[in-house]
Amino acid sequence: MTSTVSFLTTKPHLIVVGNGMVGHHFVEQIIAQGGHETFQITVFGEESYLAYDRVHLSEYFTGKGAADLAMTDGTLYDEHGVRYFTNSLVTEIDREAKQLILQNGEALAYDKLVLATGSYPFVPPIPGHKRDNTFVYRTLDDLDAIRACAKQVTRGTVVGGGLLGLEAANALKNLGLETSVVEFAPRLMPVQLDEQGGAVLKEMIEGLGVQVYTNTATTEIVDGEMAFHRMNFADGSYLETDLILFSAGIRPQDALAHQSGLSVGERGGICVNNHCQTSDENIYAIGECALWNNRIFGLVAPGYAMAKSAAGHLMGDAGVTFTGADMSTKLKLLGCDVGSVGDAHAQSQGCKVFVYQDELSQSYRKMVVSEDGKKLLGAVLVGDNSYYDTLLQYYLNGIDLPTQAQALILPAMDGAPVGLGVDALPATASICSCHNVSKQDISDAVCNGALSVGDVKGITKAATGCGGCAALLKKVVDNELLALGVEVSTDICEHFAYTRQDLYNLVKVGEIKTFAELLKTHGKGHGCEICKPAVGSILASVWNDYVLKKEHISLQDTNDRFLANMQKDGTYSIVPRIPGGEITPERLIVLGEVAKEYGLYTKVTGGQRIDLFGATLSQLPQIWEKLIAAGFETGQAYGKSLRTVKSCVGSTWCRYGVNDSMKMAIDLENRYKGLRSPHKIKFAVSGCTRECAEAQSKDIGVIATEGGWNLYVCGNGGMKPRHGDLFAKDLDDETLVKYIDRVLMFYTKTADRLQRTSVWMEGLEGGLEYLKDVVINDKLGLCAELEASMQHVVDTFQCEWKTTLKDPEALKTFRQFVNYEGSDSNVVFVEERDQMRPATEFEKQQLIAKVG
Amino acid sequence: MTMPWKLICKQENLIEGAGVAAMLNGEQVAVFYVPESDNKIFAIGNWDPIGKANVLSRGLVAHLQDQWVVASPLYKQHYELSSGQCLEEDIKVPHWQAKLEGGEVFIATHS
Numbered sequence: 001m002t003s004t005v006s007f008l009t010t011k012p013h014l015i016v017v018g019n020g021m022v023g024h025h026f027v028e029q030i031i032a033q034g035g036h037e038t039f040q041i042t043v044f045g046e047e048s049y050l051a052y053d054r055v056h057l058s059e060y061f062t063g064k065g066a067a068d069l070a071m072t073d074g075t076l077y078d079e080h081g082v083r084y085f086t087n088s089l090v091t092e093i094d095r096e097a098k099q100l101i102l103q104n105g106e107a108l109a110y111d112k113l114v115l116a117t118g119s120y121p122f123v124p125p126i127p128g129h130k131r132d133n134t135f136v137y138r139t140l141d142d143l144d145a146i147r148a149c150a151k152q153v154t155r156g157t158v159v160g161g162g163l164l165g166l167e168a169a170n171a172l173k174n175l176g177l178e179t180s181v182v183e184f185a186p187r188l189m190p191v192q193l194d195e196q197g198g199a200v201l202k203e204m205i206e207g208l209g210v211q212v213y214t215n216t217a218t219t220e221i222v223d224g225e226m227a228f229h230r231m232n233f234a235d236g237s238y239l240e241t242d243l244i245l246f247s248a249g250i251r252p253q254d255a256l257a258h259q260s261g262l263s264v265g266e267r268g269g270i271c272v273n274n275h276c277q278t279s280d281e282n283i284y285a286i287g288e289c290a291l292w293n294n295r296i297f298g299l300v301a302p303g304y305a306m307a308k309s310a311a312g313h314l315m316g317d318a319g320v321t322f323t324g325a326d327m328s329t330k331l332k333l334l335g336c337d338v339g340s341v342g343d344a345h346a347q348s349q350g351c352k353v354f355v356y357q358d359e360l361s362q363s364y365r366k367m368v369v370s371e372d373g374k375k376l377l378g379a380v381l382v383g384d385n386s387y388y389d390t391l392l393q394y395y396l397n398g399i400d401l402p403t404q405a406q407a408l409i410l411p412a413m414d415g416a417p418v419g420l421g422v423d424a425l426p427a428t429a430s431i432c433s434c435h436n437v438s439k440q441d442i443s444d445a446v447c448n449g450a451l452s453v454g455d456v457k458g459i460t461k462a463a464t465g466c467g468g469c470a471a472l473l474k475k476v477v478d479n480e481l482l483a484l485g486v487e488v489s490t491d492i493c494e495h496f497a498y499t500r501q502d503l504y505n506l507v508k509v510g511e512i513k514t515f516a517e518l519l520k521t522h523g524k525g526h527g528c529e530i531c532k533p534a535v536g537s538i539l540a541s542v543w544n545d546y547v548l549k550k551e552h553i554s555l556q557d558t559n560d561r562f563l564a565n566m567q568k569d570g571t572y573s574i575v576p577r578i579p580g581g582e583i584t585p586e587r588l589i590v591l592g593e594v595a596k597e598y599g600l601y602t603k604v605t606g607g608q609r610i611d612l613f614g615a616t617l618s619q620l621p622q623i624w625e626k627l628i629a630a631g632f633e634t635g636q637a638y639g640k641s642l643r644t645v646k647s648c649v650g651s652t653w654c655r656y657g658v659n660d661s662m663k664m665a666i667d668l669e670n671r672y673k674g675l676r677s678p679h680k681i682k683f684a685v686s687g688c689t690r691e692c693a694e695a696q697s698k699d700i701g702v703i704a705t706e707g708g709w710n711l712y713v714c715g716n717g718g719m720k721p722r723h724g725d726l727f728a729k730d731l732d733d734e735t736l737v738k739y740i741d742r743v744l745m746f747y748t749k750t751a752d753r754l755q756r757t758s759v760w761m762e763g764l765e766g767g768l769e770y771l772k773d774v775v776i777n778d779k780l781g782l783c784a785e786l787e788a789s790m791q792h793v794v795d796t797f798q799c800e801w802k803t804t805l806k807d808p809e810a811l812k813t814f815r816q817f818v819n820y821e822g823s824d825s826n827v828v829f830v831e832e833r834d835q836m837r838p839a840t841e842f843e844k845q846q847l848i849a850k851v852g
Numbered sequence: 853m854t855m856p857w858k859l860i861c862k863q864e865n866l867i868e869g870a871g872v873a874a875m876l877n878g879e880q881v882a883v884f885y886v887p888e889s890d891n892k893i894f895a896i897g898n899w900d901p902i903g904k905a906n907v908l909s910r911g912l913v914a915h916l917q918d919q920w921v922v923a924s925p926l927y928k929q930h931y932e933l934s935s936g937q938c939l940e941e942d943i944k945v946p947h948w949q950a951k952l953e954g955g956e957v958f959i960a961t962h963s
């Protein structure tokens with residue numbers, strides 16, 4: 001009898017079959033992308049537990065309980081309306097009717113289906129394999145059964161000497177059994193190790209009291225005399241044992257695919273494309289059940305990558321594809337280090353091999369390099385994995401090997417360092433492959449205030465998958481901290497033993513007007529590229545002097561010094577202010593004409609302005625002469641200061657608008673345009689709650705309401721998005737401006753250098769409530785001062801370009817060369833899509849070749 | 853032998869505490885005027901070998917652990933003004949002897 005369960009929902013129904021590690025990761029990924037709003041999501045799992053950490057399954061025998069290993073207690077699912085059913089085996093897919101049949105006979109319609117059914121242990125069909133006291137090693141239930149049996153007996157044997165078999169052997173040993181391993185192949189870990197590596201490992205494991213039988217085929221299992229079982233071997237010998245654990249490999253769980261006629265591989269596995277779609281476009285397969293490019297990936301990291309690409313594809317992002325994964329591994333098996341990287345078996349065309357073996361301390365290391373000796377192709381490590389991280393990084397990032405490449409596997413003599421310092425890793429180097437965390441992600445986290453390995457883990461999830469990268473992660477974090485000088489103090493640099501906030505107060509209270517004066521009274525030495533611009537910015541926030549004054553000019557970063565944004569080839573881009581994004585046709589034409597005259601590349605920015613690229617140093621004043629004549633002002637896109645106030649047209653044009661967002665945006669931009677702050681500041685104003693200007697992702701966001709304006713603060717888009725906090729509701733114009741004055745000045749006064757408002761808010765003790773207290777209730781008695789400071793900035797605004805054009809001293813600095821009128825011959829442009837762009841290195845060589 | 857010193861520009865063309873670019877024998881040179889230093893004037897190559905652009909003259913001058921350096925405006929590596937040595941990478945940019953004499957700036961053409 002089939003009854004049809006229907007759910008009251010109009011959203012398309014997405015069903016996930018299998019709630020293992022990958023199925024769970026998929027749910028996390030799709031929730032992170034808002035998929036629970038697009039789809040009604042339902043999850044079915046055969047096991048009685050929700051997803052748990054199978055990778056660390058063995059810890060179930062060393063003190064961890066099921067709750068410790070659980071990856072979710074269901075809260076995440078509940079909070080996002082994901083329905084989940086454990087103990088629910090899906091037995092059939094009816095693709096015609098687009099429905100699933102459960103074991104209990106119920107049917108359920110789907111629109112999209114994700115199969116994450118993992119794999120099952122392969123048990124060789126040896127006669128007697130179904131006897132009592134035989135087990136597999138895959139689930140918590142398996143381990144419960146093994147533990148119960150082990151309590152009664154003394155001898156245990158693992159069939160299979162691969163990675164999992166050895167892990168299982170370790171578990172049996174931990175349970176107090178006399179343990180043996182029987183392997184059919186001539187060596188242990190045949191997939192990962194070469195012959196010699198396998199031999200060294202065998203010796204080490206036997207040294208630990210585990211019997212290893214390689215090259216041994218079991219023909220039958222019968223009743224034993226001394227023990228429960230007797231295993232008869234092909235060579236006539238036998239082994240008696242009480243408990244047998246099969247770990248002879250895994251097979252993809254593709255039963256549903258077979259049943260429903262999806263295409264499957266010759267040796268099993270559900271065929272998928274780069275989006276993890278099966279031969280039925282509405283059905284995806286991910287994790288160990290999926291066969292990509294004729295390969296199964298029996299590790300969790302590739303499964304996570306598949307989950308990500310399937311989730312992306314379902315959400316309309318076809319950009320995150322799965323294109324294979326690295327299968328390098330390192331582990332400790334029975335206390336022995338074993339590592340395998342890339343082409344461990346030296347099968348690549350023309351490759352060369354280095355080997356190091358030490359029979360005394362039992363270690364073996366092999367390195368496979370390319371024919372020219374420049375790149376690492378693979379490696380095998382037995383006995384000491386301290387070489388692994390370095391080798392893996394050389395391999396994954398294709399870093400050129402050092403001239404004495406063999407040093408990478410030789411023991412360190414005389415303490416000579418062999419490791420590749422984490423410094424040498426490119427920013428793109430993948431540190432945690434389970435969660436796809438790069439070195440850059442870690443340094444971003446550190447820069448944003450994560451000052452310990454724990455914090456970085458929390459933010460990036462690095463080292464929370466298989467944990468194999470924990471040591472490397474620590475090195476990277478330490479290195480980043482060192483680079484920031486963090487572990488020593490909060491001093492801004494070696495020249496000032498103060499924080500930025502201290503310096504701000506010193507400047508203000510001491511009425512200090514120049515860097516030299518501040519250095520003399522409160523610092524030491526001569527300053528650097530950290531303190532100079534920071535102080536330059538503070539001086540500008542407090543006194544609002546012209547930044548190119550003789551005493552300030554050497555404090556400015558190149559962008560501030562030349563009032564334009566330096567691009568990769570040393571040319572500059574120019575962004576005139578276009579308040580609120582409103583521009584007259586006449587001015588638009590001027591921009592076009594100037595761009596045409598100077599051959600500039602033009603692009604509309606995200607902040608609703610127009611950016612003109614490719615101006616040389618000496619062209620900047622000429623171009624600005626024209627722009628200013630047409631009524632433009634500097635847009636300060638080069639400064640750590642107010643950038644733009646993005647807006648929608650609001651009630652003037654839009655039929656939904658409830659207030660004049662356009663006028664408000666222009667007024668706000670004109671009010672705050674001169675403010676130099678710890679970092680750039682972006683605003684937006686929307687004319688109604690439809691929020692077309694995306695104000696909630698800005699430092700200051702304003703949204704028109706029936707009752708006035710809602711103010712949001714400390715939002716951010718970009719690298720680390722943060723939703724702005726609703727600071728106050730239904731404000732009138734005057735109160736709105738008053739609050740913004742105070743918030744911005746309080747930020748300018750108290751933030752660290754280069755700290756965006758979002759990060760500042762996150763570090764603010766007391767958070768939003770505290771900020772409200774300071775700004776609305778004047779808890780610190782600062783409000784009058786904050787407003788006066790802001791008023792000073794507003795009153796002393798000057799267009800820096802206007803001032804510069806009138807200042808011959810300043811103009812002098814815009815010469816390309818002091819002694820030559822020519823231009824920089826390295827600045828070369830080529831045309832693309834009807835505009836110019838910088839030539840690549842390759843194109844430059846081509847052009848030079850043609851000319852020369 | 854003739855004097856290797858070549859007149860580059862007047863002192864007033866320099867910017868206190870910062871750099872300017874000059875052309876010497878078809879090569880771009882970044883000339884820094886650092887009044888607090890013993891040397892007062894430094895000359896290193898203008899080419900940033902990491903950013904691959906002629907920009908070092910436009911970097912910020914810094915004093916780190918008793919060395920005068922310039923921070924590249926592109927990716928912020930530091931180069932010693934006296935030797936051209938990069939502090940972060942094993943790279944060196946060219947450097948020249950330079951001096952200030954009678955309000956004029958000279959660079960030695962043999963480096």
Ligand SMILES: Cc1cc2nc3c(=O)[nH]c(=O)nc-3n(C[C@H](O)[C@H](O)[C@H](O)COP(=O)(O)OP(=O)(O)OC[C@H]3O[C@@H](n4cnc5c(N)ncnc54)[C@H](O)[C@@H]3O)c2cc1C
Pocket residue numbers: 017018019020021022023024044045046047054055056057058088089090091116117118119137138164167253256286287288289297298299300301303331466
């Ligand atoms: C002891 C051990 C140690 C390991 N160590 C490592 C390691 O160090 N590093 C590493 O990267 N990997 C390791 N692995 C492998 C890793 O655990 C797997 O790669 C990962 O769990 C695969 O996840 P999955 O979701 O694809 O499959 P699974 O985790 O197997 O989940 C599949 C789930 O789907 C359920 N299911 C199947 N069919 C159905 C159905 N028809 N209806 C409903 N539910 C169904 C299954 O019961 C299961 O719960 C280890 C595995 C084991 C067993």
Ligand code: SF4
Pocket residue numbers: 648649650651654655656657658661686687688689690691692693
């Ligand atoms: S935010 Fe409101 S007023 Fe502005 S454009 Fe969108 S719908 Fe119209």
